[in-house]
Amino acid sequence: MQPLQFKLANQGVTIFSTMTALAQRLKAINLSQGFPDFAAPDALIEALCDATRSGYNQYAPGDGWLPLREQVAALFLSRDQLLIDPVHEITITPGATIGIFAAIQAVVQAGDEVIVFDPSYDSYAPAVRVAGGIPVHIALKAPNFAVDWSEVKAAIRPHTRMIIVNTP
Numbered sequence: 001m002q003p004l005q006f007k008l009a010n011q012g013v014t015i016f017s018t019m020t021a022l023a024q025r026l027k028a029i030n031l032s033q034g035f036p037d038f039a040a041p042d043a044l045i046e047a048l049c050d051a052t053r054s055g056y057n058q059y060a061p062g063d064g065w066l067p068l069r070e071q072v073a074a075l076f077l078s079r080d081q082l083l084i085d086p087v088h089e090i091t092i093t094p095g096a097t098i099g100i101f102a103a104i105q106a107v108v109q110a111g112d113e114v115i116v117f118d119p120s121y122d123s124y125a126p127a128v129r130v131a132g133g134i135p136v137h138i139a140l141k142a143p144n145f146a147v148d149w150s151e152v153k154a155a156i157r158p159h160t161r162m163i164i165v166n167t168p
């Protein structure tokens with residue numbers, strides 16, 4: 001029998017685990033991870049209780065509850081003037097990390113290259129490697145950390161499948 005092969009054998013722990021453990025040990029303010037330092041609003045807690053008591057405790061559709069997708073589309077329209085079709089262009093995921101992971105698994109094939117800009121969110125490269133892809137890192141440089149598009153152009157090769165852009 002073949003020994004088990006792990007896809008992320010050399011991954012180690014995430015920077016979040018490292019920084020959070022350090023912050024706890026040194027009693028420092030933890031700026032590395034989005035832990036809210038305030039309580040959830042009462043109205044939200046009440047709404048969650050009401051929804052649960054009203055029977056909203058079942059699986060949602062795989063692509064998300066349509067009224068929520070419609071609200072997301074309405075928000076994009078009013079905030080960003082972007083017309084997005086809630087049926088075909090919006091999917092609800094339990095957080096960004098899993099959404100990014102799912103998008104990468106859906107698109108990246110073995111041997112594909114994916115360009116990521118460093119410093120990058122540290123789930124990008126492992127998600128690419130799980131898909132059998134190859135992360136291609138481009139370092140953003142101080143002082144303004146702007147993308148050097150000539151560097152991007154030079155990094156695009158026949159196997160480039162995706163460029164991950166993270167912008168507010």
Ligand SMILES: Cc1ncc(COP(=O)(O)O)c(C=O)c1O
Nearest residue numbers: 033034094095096097098121166
């Ligand atoms: C750039 C970036 N993307 C995604 C996430 C995680 O998002 P979520 O908690 O929704 O998975 C973080 C968390 O810090 C982040 O910094």
